[in-house]
Amino acid sequence: MxxxxxxxxxxxxxxxxxxxxxxxxxxxxxxxxxxxxxxxxxxxxxxxxxxxxxxxxxxxxxxxxxxxxxxxxxxxxxxxxxxxxxxxxxxxxxxxxxxxxxxxxxxxxxxxxxxxxxxRLAVGFNRRMAPAYQLAKRIMASHGGARNLHYRISDAYFIWGKEFGAAPGTRIIHEVCHVFDLLCYLTGSEVTSIYCAAARDDDESMLLRFANGAVASVLSSGYATYDMPKETMEAILELGSLTVSDCVELRTFGLDDYQPVHRFAGHVHPERDAIHSELFEKMGEEAMIQLRRIYYEKSTRLDALRATGGNPALRRQLEDDLGHHAPMINYMMDKGWLHAVDHFAQCLLKDLPCELATTEDGLRAARITQAAIQSRREGRVVRLEEPKAGLASQTRTVRIDASDSARRMPARTKSAAPLSGGIL
Ligand SMILES: NC(=O)c1ccc[n+]([C@@H]2O[C@H](COP(=O)([O-])OP(=O)(O)OC[C@H]3O[C@@H](n4cnc5c(N)ncnc54)[C@H](O)[C@@H]3O)[C@@H](O)[C@H]2O)c1
Structure with missing residues (x-):
């Protein structure tokens, strides 16, 4: 073969x-x-x-x-x-x-x-395969599951209506779908209802209820600046909690069988500078925030110089610094892109079950998206019909060879009782 x-x-x-x-x-x-x-x-x-x-x-x-x-x-x-x-x-x-x-x-x-x-078909919800979320899933599985989560996903002034003439809520279809899939994957459960409130176009807050009683809030905004981490997650488990910052750092709280800080190397593009990758592995969130700030300050200065036509030498220097060898700001982290395509190929070669999102998971994300947009429009909670048997999300965890810095310590905090069913 x-x-x-x-x-x-x-x-x-x-x-x-x-x-x-x-x-x-x-x-x-x-x-x-x-x-x-x-x-x-x-x-x-x-x-x-x-x-x-x-x-x-x-x-x-x-x-x-x-x-x-x-x-x-x-x-x-x-x-x-x-x-x-x-x-x-x-x-x-x-x-x-x-x-x-x-x-x-x-x-x-x-x-x-x-x-x-x-x-076979896999949907490119690559965050499932990010080393940080693979570790988060393992921690959740051994600590009674996530009960209450918060996810922020934001972009630097990227407004879909302005960019593509798209209808209000389009950011939910194209961007927040990643988060809906990830939350279902991490909780191992199905969304039963959603409420979405908009501050303005592409600036939304959502509240999700899951079939196993878990709840999650999602903040989605196209109005951030890119010195801010693009996405962060906080999860309160049955006992203890964890946070993930931009896929470069995972922190645990109150879990004595996991180290408090885990850092993950960045994603490397063969044509671009790669020092960020090692910095993330050594310094995690702090390195990511400082790099974002440096690139943000340089590009703000460059924009100002371009507007005024001033200081050509400095302008050229900044253009060089931010040019095609610089790491791409939202693609510096390992969000699982490479692991996802290679895992798909391995599953095809060995006829293995796949950890990636299936067509049913793609349908589920589209149903949650549709309900969110309806809720946004109508200003009310929208319930999702019960998923048919066989459409439950996959809950297995695959171990990725990549640099998850987890070194397990002897377990003392143990899983609690499974989550009970809940109705909004
Ligand atoms: N997973 C992620 O992190 C992530 C990030 C960004 C975008 N995306 C997704 O990736 C997809 C592409 O986004 P993009 O920003 O690269 O878009 P893009 O417009 O830059 O690229 C799409 C390309 O497809 C080509 N194309 C269109 N129809 C074709 C056809 N019939 N045959 C051959 N080529 C065809 C176009 O010419 C274009 O070059 C979108 O679905 C987007 O949602 C995913």
Missing amino acids: SERVTFGLIGAGKISRSQHLPNLVRAPHIHLKTVCDLNADLVHEARRQYDIPHGVTRHEDLLADPDIEAVLIATRDDVHVPLAIAAMEAGKHVYVEKPLAETPEECRRIIRVQEKSGR
């Missing part, structure tokens, strides 16, 4: 250039044979940079290649559905970027095709 799965990549845009291209070529269980994009220049550039054997501009040509066993779809969200369907009908396994589709109805279309085709 081959030791690598032959992949084709459809879509060579921003996320592929920052993640999928470099990750697919270095993933131990993947051979990237073909890259496809409507834009021939992007195909040419990707092939040149990563030495990819083939390039095409029509996805039909990629899908017609019998050597290609799996495709990674990294196009914009509105074409995930036709491409995922075409790929499975052509006999390919699929890893598709999040969200699986923009509505539950479209997710169900994909599920029907998947059932007929017998192909």
Whole structure:
């Protein structure tokens, strides 16, 4: 049996250039044979940079290649559905970027095709595979589960309406879907109701109730500045608690069988400076905050110099510092992108159950998203219908080889009773 799965990549845009291209070529269980994009220049550039054997501009040509066993779809969200369907009908396994589709109805279309085709599909909710969240999941599992969580996910003045002319709530579809999937994965439970209040477009606060009695609040904002960590989680467990800061640091409180601080190396892009990776492993959150601050201050200074046309030498220096060798500010952390694609390939090779989000998990995220947007619009709690049997989230935990700095100490704090059912 081959030791690598032959992949084709459809879509060579921003996320592929920052993640999928470099990750697919270095993933131990993947051979990237073909890259496809409507834009021939992007195909040419990707092939040149990563030495990819083939390039095409029509996805039909990629899908017609019998050597290609799996495709990674990294196009914009509105074409995930036709491409995922075409790929499975052509006999390919699929890893598709999040969200699986923009509505539950479209997710169900994909599920029907998947059932007929017998192909495997994983949704790119990569945070599941971030070493920090893998450790968080293990800690939660051994301490009675998470009862009460808070998650903040924010961006530096990135307003979907302004950027894409999108309707209010679009940030929830495209960004917060990651958090909905992660919270279900970590709690091992299903969302039964949600309330969403908006301060303004792309500035929302949500309250979620889970079937096992857990609750979570989610703060989503497009109005932060990027010196602020993009995302943090706080989780109160049955006994004790933990926090995760931007995937670089996990702290435990009141848990005497885990060290209080765990730090995680950053994600490295082969074309960019990599010192951040080691700094994160040594200094965790402090290094991440200082790096964010440095880049924020430099880019603010550069913007001011560009506006006034002043000091060309300093402007050139700042352009160089922030140029294409600098780490990408929101892609410096290890949010699990590489582990996710390689884990998918390993599952295909060994026919193993997969830790990644399935089509049903993609549908679940779309249903929560739809309920959140409805709640936002109508100003009331929206209940989600009971999930059908077989749609429960996966609760197993896979151990990642990456640098989780966990060194377990003798256990004293033990799991408590399982969570009881709850109604909002
Ligand atoms: N997991 C993450 O962390 C993460 C981060 C950012 C974006 N994303 C997701 O990745 C996807 C892509 O986002 P992006 O920012 O890279 O978009 P993008 O617009 O930069 O790139 C999309 C590319 O797909 C190409 N394309 C469109 N239709 C095609 C077709 N039929 N055949 C071949 N190529 C086609 C376009 O030409 C474009 O180059 C989105 O679904 C987004 O939600 C995920």
